Structures are given as structure tokens and as C-alpha cells.
Amino acid sequence: MVRPEIILHDISAYGVKMAFYHVQNRLNYTDENMTKLLEEKDKQIKRMSIDEKVKCVMAQYKFEMGEKLDIYNPSSFTEKIQYIKLFGIDTDMVLLADKFKAKEKVAKAIGNDHVVKLIGVYDNFSEIDFGMLPKAFCMKVNHGSGMNCVIKNKEKIDIKALNNKFDLWVGRKSYAETFEQQYRDMPPKILVEEYIEGLDGNLNDYKIHCFDGEPLFIQCIGERNLKNHEGFQRNYDLDWNVLDWTFETYPLFKHEVTKPKHLEEMLEIARLLAKGFNYVRVDLYDTEDEVYFGEMTFTPASGLYPYKRTWTHKKDLWLGERIRLDKKQFGKKLYIE
Structure with missing residues (x-):
């Protein structure tokens, strides 16, 4: 059963033809069908004007967040991530988002020992x-x-x-x-x-959220089942005190998470990699002997974190205040056109 609101969202965002493709694939979902659907969407999106892309992103935001997106005057964290992904992606971000090309640049910044x-x-x-x-x-x-x-x-x-x-x-x-x-x-x-022992889901994933080059908090995710995309999480401050909120993407750990052995080193690595970016999430792993780089993410979850429990609109606004958008700077490095 495909809910009517999903069909209306697809028509609003992509038009009747693409909405029909979506319904077909949701009724008969397979990885093959989804790949074919995304190939069609990719062709369609690349033909769109920037105004048409903005309309699609606004429709997607409304559907996921339940609120209207103020794309040209964003204030919350989730709104500002929408702005960044449309107007703020520069060539450095493109390189660092590529898990292959990022290796060389990251190794130069923090050393080969930290790169798998x-x-x-x-x-x-x-x-x-x-x-x-x-x-x-x-x-x-x-x-x-x-x-x-x-x-x-x-x-x-x-x-x-x-x-x-x-x-x-x-x-x-x-x-x-x-x-x-x-x-x-x-x-x-x-x-x-x-292969690094533990990097199969047994090690905690430390996602360090950085604003203007400085870490603000650590999102710890662990006990993962990579096949089913399951796990547990907690947010911590830089002294490893538990925070009273998360993005609610996973349930909370059922136990206290031990402070990572190389916490200070991880924070310093995050600072080195985050330098020059208004916002970036630096993902790291801490083994007994070494800290390993995971990835750098500039638009986590595509900026779509629906509100529930501890993740509220108020918290979204609080976090959004930490992202400083330099629209003149973005205009000079615009990647979309």
C-alpha cells in the first residue's frame, strides 16, 4: 500500500511521470528497481533549472520534516544543510566526499597511519x-x-x-x-x-560535528548490524559527558559507553580536517593502537532529521545558530552550475 501523501509529494516534487515510477517500484520494491528509478531521476534532475531543483528540495523537506523550508533565509540546522547542499558545495567538499580521492588529501593532513x-x-x-x-x-x-x-x-x-x-x-x-x-x-x-579488526561494526563510530573548524559534540554510534542498518547511539560533549539529546536515528545505548582511549587525539584530528569549513562531520574509529579516519560528511542524512522525542525544533534552531553561512563566499565557489 502506497500512502496518498507520498504520491502527492512525488507529483509535487517530480511530476506525474516520475510519481508513477515511484508507485511502481514501491509496490514491487527490489534493489534493481530502485537503481533503475534513480537512473531515471538522475537524468531528469540534471535537466532541471536551479529553480526546479529548489522546488524539489523544498517539497522533500516539507514531506520529511512536516515544515515549510525557508531556503533563502535558513535558520535551523536542517534548513541550513539544505542551503549548503544546493548552494554551498565547493570543489574541496566534492573531493573529500569521494571516499577514494579523500584518502590522499586526508593522509597529507593527518598522516598515513590514520588512513586505512x-x-x-x-x-x-x-x-x-x-x-x-x-x-x-x-x-x-x-x-x-x-x-x-x-x-x-x-x-x-x-x-x-x-x-x-x-x-x-x-x-x-x-x-x-x-x-x-x-x-x-x-x-x-x-x-x-x-581489514582492520573491529571495523566490521564492532567498533564505535565517533562522528565529531565541527562548526567553523571546532568540534562541538560527538555522536557515538555502535553495536551495529551493518546488514540491517541497526545500531545504538548517544551524543557526548568534548569531555565525554552524556548530552540529553540525539538525532533519534538509532535507539540509545542500554549501557554507559566508555570514554575512548584516544579522545584528545581524535578531537585534534577533527580540528585539522575541519579547518576552513563552516560545518563538517568528521567520522573516526578508535582502536587499541590507532585512530582511523572514516569519512567527512558535509550534509549528514541530507539534512533531513524528522523531529521526535529529544530532537526538537528548538534543538534544531540551537544547532543551526552554530552554522555561519557566508553567502558571498558560496556564490564565488558555486558548484551547482
């Missing part, structure tokens, strides 16, 4: 020679989130199933889902990385 070693990079799955890979490794694509696999024993993998999965992921148009400009023209790649 890259074993190989490929344009498509058929290029991968599994005979040359170690027993355990990690695979991911460079142009989106949640598209990764941890291989602990390559002798036990189903090559055909893995091939199908990565063919879908490589073809997936992240930009068509979210209008995040940093993904618009990013050439898709498959990355094979060194």
Missing part, C-alpha cells in the same frame, strides 16, 4: 582478481553511504551474489535520491581496503 590502507580501486567488479587479494578485506563504493561489505574469509564468499550487489551499488545515483551536489558528477569506484 587501500589494496585496490576498480571501475567495475569484473576487474577484481580475488586470487590476488588477502584472506580478509573490506569492500565499498566511493560515492555514497551504507554500501560496503566486510569479507573475513574470501574462500566463503558467493562471488555471483557479491557481483550483483556491487553492480547495483556502482550504478546507484546517490545524487538523485538527495540532491547532494557533491555526488552529482562523482565517478563511481569500488574500493578494496585492508
Whole structure:
């Protein structure tokens, strides 16, 4: 059953033809159908004028947040992320959002020891020679989130199933889902990385939210089931005191989370990487011996965090006050056109 409000949203945002595609795919959802849908949307969106894209983003925001988006005079965190993803993405952000290209730039800033070693990079799955890979490794694509696999024993993998999965992921148009400009023209790649014990979901993911180059709070997510996109979370201040709110994307941890061993080092790494950006989330992992870089995100969750429980409109406004939008600066570096 497809709810009427979803159909009306799709018609408002994308027109009748694309709304029809959406209904078809929601009634018969498969990864293959969704990939085809996003390919059609990507073609349509790339033909749109900036005014048409703004209209789509406003419709998406209204549907997800239940509020009208003031795109040209944003005040809340979620509103300002909409502004950034439409008007504030520059070439540095595009490079750092690419999980492949970011490695070199990040290594220069914080050192190779903090960057997971890259074993190989490929344009498509058929290029991968599994005979040359170690027993355990990690695979991911460079142009989106949640598209990764941890291989602990390559002798036990189903090559055909893995091939199908990565063919879908490589073809997936992240930009068509979210209008995040940093993904618009990013050439898709498959990355094979060194396996680090714990980076299969057992390690906590420390997402350090930085404003004007300075960390403000830490979003800790852990006990993850990567396959089902499940986990637990808490927000902490810089001294590892629990905050009374989260984005409510996961339930709260059922226990106290131990302060990470290398907290001060992680905060310093975040400062180095966040320098020069009005807002960025720096994701890091803390092992017994080393801190590892995860990714840098300029528009987390595409700026769509629906209000519930501790994540309120008041908190959204409070966080939005911390993002300083320099519209003249953005105008000079505009990436969208």
C-alpha cells in the first residue's frame, strides 16, 4: 500500500511521470528497481533549472520534516544543510566526499597511519582478481553511504551474489535520491581496503560535528548490524559527558559507553580536517593502537532529521545558530552550475 501523501509529494516534487515510477517500484520494491528509478531521476534532475531543483528540495523537506523550508533565509540546522547542499558545495567538499580521492588529501593532513590502507580501486567488479587479494578485506563504493561489505574469509564468499550487489551499488545515483551536489558528477569506484579488526561494526563510530573548524559534540554510534542498518547511539560533549539529546536515528545505548582511549587525539584530528569549513562531520574509529579516519560528511542524512522525542525544533534552531553561512563566499565557489 502506497500512502496518498507520498504520491502527492512525488507529483509535487517530480511530476506525474516520475510519481508513477515511484508507485511502481514501491509496490514491487527490489534493489534493481530502485537503481533503475534513480537512473531515471538522475537524468531528469540534471535537466532541471536551479529553480526546479529548489522546488524539489523544498517539497522533500516539507514531506520529511512536516515544515515549510525557508531556503533563502535558513535558520535551523536542517534548513541550513539544505542551503549548503544546493548552494554551498565547493570543489574541496566534492573531493573529500569521494571516499577514494579523500584518502590522499586526508593522509597529507593527518598522516598515513590514520588512513586505512587501500589494496585496490576498480571501475567495475569484473576487474577484481580475488586470487590476488588477502584472506580478509573490506569492500565499498566511493560515492555514497551504507554500501560496503566486510569479507573475513574470501574462500566463503558467493562471488555471483557479491557481483550483483556491487553492480547495483556502482550504478546507484546517490545524487538523485538527495540532491547532494557533491555526488552529482562523482565517478563511481569500488574500493578494496585492508581489514582492520573491529571495523566490521564492532567498533564505535565517533562522528565529531565541527562548526567553523571546532568540534562541538560527538555522536557515538555502535553495536551495529551493518546488514540491517541497526545500531545504538548517544551524543557526548568534548569531555565525554552524556548530552540529553540525539538525532533519534538509532535507539540509545542500554549501557554507559566508555570514554575512548584516544579522545584528545581524535578531537585534534577533527580540528585539522575541519579547518576552513563552516560545518563538517568528521567520522573516526578508535582502536587499541590507532585512530582511523572514516569519512567527512558535509550534509549528514541530507539534512533531513524528522523531529521526535529529544530532537526538537528548538534543538534544531540551537544547532543551526552554530552554522555561519557566508553567502558571498558560496556564490564565488558555486558548484551547482
